[in-house]
Amino acid sequence: MSFDGSDFYAALIHELKNSLALLSMSIERIPQQGEARHDAPVDEARLLCQGVIDRLNQALLIYKAANGPIHPMIDAGSPHDLVHELAEQTMALARGRIRVETAVSDAVPALWFFDRDLVGMALINAIHNALTYARSTIRIEADMVDGCLSLAVRDDSSGYPEHILTSVATGVPYRATGTGLGLQFSRLIAQSHDNRGRSGELRLSNDGGAVFRLMLP
Amino acid sequence: MSLNPAAAGETSIDYAALRALVVDDSPGMRSALRLTLANFGITKIQMVANAAEAIFQIRNRPCDFILCDFNLGEGRDGQQLLEELRHSHLISLETVFMMVTAESFYEKVVATAELAPDDYMIKPFSAEVLRNRLEGILLRKRAFAPVYRHFEAQELEEAIAGCDALMRGKPKYAVDAMRFKGELLVAAGRFDEAEALYQQVISMRAIPWARLGLARAMHMQNKDQAAEEELRDVLEHAPEMVSAYDLLSDVCLAQKNPAGAQAALEQGVAISAKTVRRQQKLGEVAHANGDLDTARTAFTQAVEKGRHSIFVTPADYGNLCRVQIEQGDLKAVADTLKKNRSTLQSSPEGQLVMAVTQGMAHTHSGNLQEAARALDEAAGLRAAGIRGDAQLMLDLAGTCMAHGRNDEADAIVGEVARNAHDSDALLTKAKRIYSEAGRTDAGTGVLAAATGDVRKLNNEGVVLAQRGDFHGAVDKLLTACREAPYNPRIMMNAVWVILKYIDQIGMDEAMIGTARSYLAEAERQAPGHARIAGLRLQMKELETRFGIHRKSTA
Numbered sequence: 131m132s133f134d135g136s137d138f139y140a141a142l143i144h145e146l147k148n149s150l151a152l153l154s155m156s157i158e159r160i161p162q163q164g165e166a167r168h169d170a171p172v173d174e175a176r177l178l179c180q181g182v183i184d185r186l187n188q189a190l191l192i193y194k195a196a197n198g199p200i201h202p203m204i205d206a207g208s209p210h211d212l213v214h215e216l217a218e219q220t221m222a223l224a225r226g227r228i229r230v231e232t233a234v235s236d237a238v239p240a241l242w243f244f245d246r247d248l249v250g251m252a253l254i255n256a257i258h259n260a261l262t263y264a265r266s267t268i269r270i271e272a273d274m275v276d277g278c279l280s281l282a283v284r285d286d287s288s289g290y291p292e293h294i295l296t297s298v299a300t301g302v303p304y305r306a307t308g309t310g311l312g313l314q315f316s317r318l319i320a321q322s323h324d325n326r327g328r329s330g331e332l333r334l335s336n337d338g339g340a341v342f343r344l345m346l347p
Numbered sequence: 348m349s350l351n352p353a354a355a356g357e358t359s360i361d362y363a364a365l366r367a368l369v370v371d372d373s374p375g376m377r378s379a380l381r382l383t384l385a386n387f388g389i390t391k392i393q394m395v396a397n398a399a400e401a402i403f404q405i406r407n408r409p410c411d412f413i414l415c416d417f418n419l420g421e422g423r424d425g426q427q428l429l430e431e432l433r434h435s436h437l438i439s440l441e442t443v444f445m446m447v448t449a450e451s452f453y454e455k456v457v458a459t460a461e462l463a464p465d466d467y468m469i470k471p472f473s474a475e476v477l478r479n480r481l482e483g484i485l486l487r488k489r490a491f492a493p494v495y496r497h498f499e500a501q502e503l504e505e506a507i508a509g510c511d512a513l514m515r516g517k518p519k520y521a522v523d524a525m526r527f528k529g530e531l532l533v534a535a536g537r538f539d540e541a542e543a544l545y546q547q548v549i550s551m552r553a554i555p556w557a558r559l560g561l562a563r564a565m566h567m568q569n570k571d572q573a574a575e576e577e578l579r580d581v582l583e584h585a586p587e588m589v590s591a592y593d594l595l596s597d598v599c600l601a602q603k604n605p606a607g608a609q610a611a612l613e614q615g616v617a618i619s620a621k622t623v624r625r626q627q628k629l630g631e632v633a634h635a636n637g638d639l640d641t642a643r644t645a646f647t648q649a650v651e652k653g654r655h656s657i658f659v660t661p662a663d664y665g666n667l668c669r670v671q672i673e674q675g676d677l678k679a680v681a682d683t684l685k686k687n688r689s690t691l692q693s694s695p696e697g698q699l700v701m702a703v704t705q706g707m708a709h710t711h712s713g714n715l716q717e718a719a720r721a722l723d724e725a726a727g728l729r730a731a732g733i734r735g736d737a738q739l740m741l742d743l744a745g746t747c748m749a750h751g752r753n754d755e756a757d758a759i760v761g762e763v764a765r766n767a768h769d770s771d772a773l774l775t776k777a778k779r780i781y782s783e784a785g786r787t788d789a790g791t792g793v794l795a796a797a798t799g800d801v802r803k804l805n806n807e808g809v810v811l812a813q814r815g816d817f818h819g820a821v822d823k824l825l826t827a828c829r830e831a832p833y834n835p836r837i838m839m840n841a842v843w844v845i846l847k848y849i850d851q852i853g854m855d856e857a858m859i860g861t862a863r864s865y866l867a868e869a870e871r872q873a874p875g876h877a878r879i880a881g882l883r884l885q886m887k888e889l890e891t892r893f894g895i896h897r898k899s900t901a
Contacts, residue, residue, distance in 0.1 A: 144418070147449035148376065151471035155379040158474055159386075183471050201585060205554050206522035211483055218475040240518035243552040247469060325552065 143190070150186065154179050162225065173225050177261060180223060184255050188315050191251075200322040202245035209238050209272045209279055212250065216270050220257050229267045237274040244323060244346050249281065252316035252332075256283040256342040259312065263287035263340065278330070278345040289336030298334045320344050360485050362388035366408070369394045370401045370415040370428065371447070380414060383474045387481075398423035398431070405437050412481065413438070415464075417448040423656065424621060430462050431657055440495040443484050447472075490520055494527065501887060503535045522548065529560045536881030538567040555585045563594055567877050571601045589619045596628065608632050609641070616645070623653035630666055635772070643670045650687070661697040662736045664690075668704040669742065672711060680708045695733045699725060703739055706746045715750070722747060726755060734833070737763050737773050741780060748784040756780075757793045764797035765831035768805075774798070801831045805840060817848035821858070828865060835873035838865040839882060846885050854893040862886060 157176050162169050194200060213232050220230045253270075260268045264285035271282040298313055316332050323330035325347040333343040367389050371377045377394045384392055393410065395401050397419050404410075413432075417425040425446050432438045449470040465484045468477060488495075494509035510528035514521045525548055532541035545561035548554065558581045565574040578595045581588060592615030599607035612629040620626070630645035646667035653659035664687055671679040684691070684701060691697035702725040709718035725743055734740065740763050747756035760777050767773045774794060781790025808823030824841040831837050845862040849855055866886065870879050 144449050147470045148373065151449070152375055152379055154471050154473065155383055159382060180473075203555075203585075204552065205556070206552075208483075208519055210519075211479070215476060215479040218479060219473055222473065222475050241522055243554065 146186065150179070150183055154183065158222070169225070173223075173227065176225075177223060177258065180254075180258055184251075184258060184312065187251055188255075188311065191315060191318075200248075200318060202248050202319070202322045204243050204245050204323070206241045206243055207246045208240060209242050209281070210234055210240070212246065212253075212281070213270050213272050216250070216253055216257065219254060220261070220268060220270065223258075223261055224268070228261060228264050231267060231269040233269060233271045233273075235271075235273040238272045238279065239274075242279045242346065243325070244279070245319075248319045248322070249344065249346070252319045252344060253281060253283060253342075255312040255316060260285040260287070260340065260342075275343075275345065278347050280343055280345055282341055282343040284337070284339060284341045286339040288339075290334055290340050295334055295336070298332060316342070316344065320346070323347065360482055363390055365389050365412055366391045366410040367393070367412045367414065368401065368404060368410045370396075370398070370413065370419065370425070372396050372416065372418070372420040376416070383477065384414070386474060387478050398425075398428040401428055402431065402437065405432065409438075410442065412443045412445075414445050414447060417446050417467075425464075426462075426619075427621060427623075427656065429464055430622075433462055435657060439499065441488050441492060443481065443488065445481065445484070487520060487523065490517055491523075491527070494524075498531065501883070503531055503884060503887070507531050507535070522551075526556065526560075529557075529564075533560075533564060533567065534880050535884050536877070536879075538564045538877075542568070555581055555588055555591075559588065559591055559594065562591075562598070566594065566598050566601065569601070571598050574598045575602070587618055589615050589622075589625075592618075593625060593628070596632065600632070605632060605636050609636055609638065613641070616648075620648060621652050623649050623656050623658040626652065627658075627663060627666075630670075634666070634670060639670050639674050643667070643674065646670060650683075661691060661694060661700040662739065664697070665700040665704060665735065665739050665742075668700075668708070669738070672704075672707055675711075677708050677712055680704065695728060695731070696735060699728045699733050699735050700739060702728060703735065703743045703746070707742055710746050710749050718746070719750060722750060722752065729759075737767055737770075738776075741773070741776055744777075745780040745783070748780065748786070753786070753789070757789070760790070760793050761797040764794050765801050766833040768798040768801045768831065768834065769836055801827055801834065801837060804830065805837055808844060809840065812844045812847060817844055817851050820844040821848050825861070833868070833872055835869040835876060838869040838872075839876070839878050842866045842869070842882050842886070846882070846889060849889055849893075854889075859886070859890070 154176075157172070157179055160172050162172075191200065213234055217230055217232045224230055257268065257270070260283055264287050267286050269282075269284040271280075271284060273280045273282070294310060294313065297310070298317060301317075313332070313334070320330035320332045323346050328347040330347055331345040333341075333345060335341045335343070367384055369377055369380050369384070369392060371380065371394075374396075377396070381392050381394060389412075393404055393408070395404050399422065401413070401415070405413075415425040415428060419425060419428070423431075425448075429444055429446070432444070438444065444464045446464040446467040447470060448467055465488075466480050468480065490513060491509075494506050494513070497503075497506035497509055507528055510524040510531065513524035514528070517524070525544060529541050529544050529548075532538070532544060542561060542564040545557050545564060548557035549561065558577055562574040562577040562581070565571070565577065575595065575598045578591050578598065582591050582595070585591075592611045595611040596608040596615075599605070599611060609629065609632045612625060612632060615622075615625050616629055626645045626649035630642045630649060633639075633641035633645060646663060649663050650659060650667055653663070664683065668680045668683055671677075671683065684704060688701075691701045702721045706718050706721035706725060709715070709721060722743075729743075735743075740759055744756040744759040744763070747753070747759065760780070763773060764777060777794060778787075778790055781787055781793075804823050804827035808820045808827065811817075811823060812820035821841070821844050824837065824844050827837045828834075828841050842862045842865050845858050845865075849858060863886065866879065866882055869876070873879070
């Protein structure tokens with residue numbers, strides 16, 4: 131019996147995704163008991179499971195990017211719905227431990243053009259980081275900035291360390307692990323969104339906490 | 348859930364009333380999905396493991412929401428299931444179909460397929476995302492419900508007006524409304540307006556589906572060069588967009604570039620090999636190009652992948668066997684027939700394919716007695732009114748001639764020619780059969796007589812119509828239809844003059860009935876022909892004007 135390497139790889143990934151889907155659905159069904167000794171490890175497991183899903187998605191994206199540029203599948207989508215969906219995901223992960231707020235400016239149109247899956251992946255990764263570092267609140271925002279749709283995740287942590295801000299601002303990579311790894315991907319995703327010669331951007335800043343902002347032209 | 352009935356209209360979903368069907372081959376995933384849906388308040392949940400069970404279930408008990416995994420193990424995949432459900436009208440436009448996929452690549456193939464699901468979920472996903480997506484689709488379908496109802500009652504004008512209303516009144520659904528309106532305009536034969544609409548979408552953002560729509564609208568107006576440029580550029584940016592290859596092959600054929608058409612289909616097949624219709628088309632184009640190896644592979648794939656698929660017809664087995672005979676591989680022919688014997692025996696069309704193929708194969712191997720027996724059987728089926736496609740009938744004619752059954756052969760060729768009086772490809776093939784049999788002159792006579800009668804009646808009818816004598820025109824064309832009962836061009840002309848006639852003298856119930864059945868037959872013979880949509884629209888307008896309601900449109 132012999133294996134075709136790529137088929138074998140694809141089948142493995144398929145199985146891995148199925149198992150992760152089952153695992154995350156199983157964890158989601160464990161009821162809260164209002165007792166820290168029970169709830170805290172379950173919440174931790176839930177976050178860790180999401181973290182594994184993030185890393186897997188990033189690994190697959192890197193695999194695709196290695197085989198050619200990322201082609202985002204851009205279609206019309208509602209920024210309002212996206213913020214709402216992310217907020218519900220965040221609340222499910224936060225389990226009342228962290229307050230989740232949303233703010234969609236009146237300037238945001240009913241529809242914008244972006245790859246819902248890629249943008250969602252970048253934002254949920256930022257949200258997972260925020261859930262780890264935030265003191266009490268996470269805020270998911272949509273606004274129009276410089277003619278771009280700006281989607282931001284804001285927390286009240288002590289903010290991004292200086293070397294990360296510099297690295298993302300200058301585009302010079304650094305030893306990417308953990309938080310930094312996700313940011314590199316988010317930058318790739320933002321840049322793959324271009325419109326009439328203008329590319330998307332990832333902007334990081336510290337403003338009463340960490341502010342992660344995707345700018346989509 | 349809101350108990351306030353006023354508020355319930357716009358934004359709330361009654362999950363308890365929603366009938367759901369989960370299609371997944373993994374028992375673990377089925378039960379996990381059921382528990383997740385139950386958490387939303389969905390209690391009416393059926394679960395099945397594959398496409399066949401899903402179709403059975405839906406036939407017995409319609410459902411509102413189908414959550415289907417793309418990968419269903421052996422047999423049909425989720426996309427094939429969706430195509431069959433829509434094609435056989437087992438689900439309406441109001442039914443929600445969501446595809447679940449773990450394939451990092453197929454998500455794009457699925458989302459950009461010609462028949463796309465309402466949404467797709469990439470595994471692993473969270474319950475919140477699933478609920479949000481489902482709710483979004485249900486609310487959207489609620490907003491589109493009047494449009495869908497008009498569409499399903501064939502009231503295209505009203506459906507288009509409904510899309511316009513959504514574009515004005517519901518900014519959130521504006522692009523969805525434009526997308527559906529584009530399809531409606533194409534269905535109504537208003538290709539120039541469709542082109543303008545797609546240009547309008549593209550001016551906002553060059554999204555692939557809009558560019559594909561633009562190319563289709565241009566192709567329907569014979570602007571094939573522009574359509575080809577558009578498609579080649581789309582594919583450079585979105586190479587996984589399979590339906591673009593299908594359209595590109597049509598565009599190439601329209602420009603008499605069969606090699607380009609074959610190349611396009613081969614690229615499409617390389618991305619998604621399971622679509623039966625793409626394999627069928629590749630087989631036909633490759634066969635016409637003389638590339639027998641490719642044709643054989645494609646027809647084999649069509650028959651294999653499409654086992655149990657409604658898109659596979661007896662003609663597919665005939666096509667495969669024809670290639671195998673042309674390759675001189677008579678053993679393969681015998682294997683194909685043996686393997687699919689029960690399928691072919693189950694319908695008279697299948698029996699005809701079997702008889703003709705056996706007749707050809709036995710003739711090639713010199714087994715003349717067996718061949719004659721097969722030809723007798725084919726003759727019997729033909730006498731009973733059974734017909735195959737034109738290729739099969741010409742094969743039958745050629746085999747008859749090889750056995751000296753010239754009168755039978757001439758009758759068959761005459762019938763094929765009458766029904767395809769304007770098809771150069773078929774007439775050329777018919778001529779070749781005669782020249783191979785050393786009966787070139789006889790062939791010229793048969794073809795001239797057959798096409799001449801029909802052409803004469805058709806031209807006379809059209810001239811009378813142009814002079815305003817619609818009564819005379821109807822007479823001529825109905826005679827032509829009786830002479831050539833499967834000729835789509837003649838039938839469309841007949842429908843056209845009948846509608847003109849009614850427009851002039853008033854409603855004639857029997858006449859419109861005739862027109863209706865000829866239009867249906869024309870569509871069976873030439874599915875998707877550019878004229879059909881326009882004729883259907885004219886008929887609808889007449890029916891509305893004279894107060895005929897075929898479907899209850901309350």
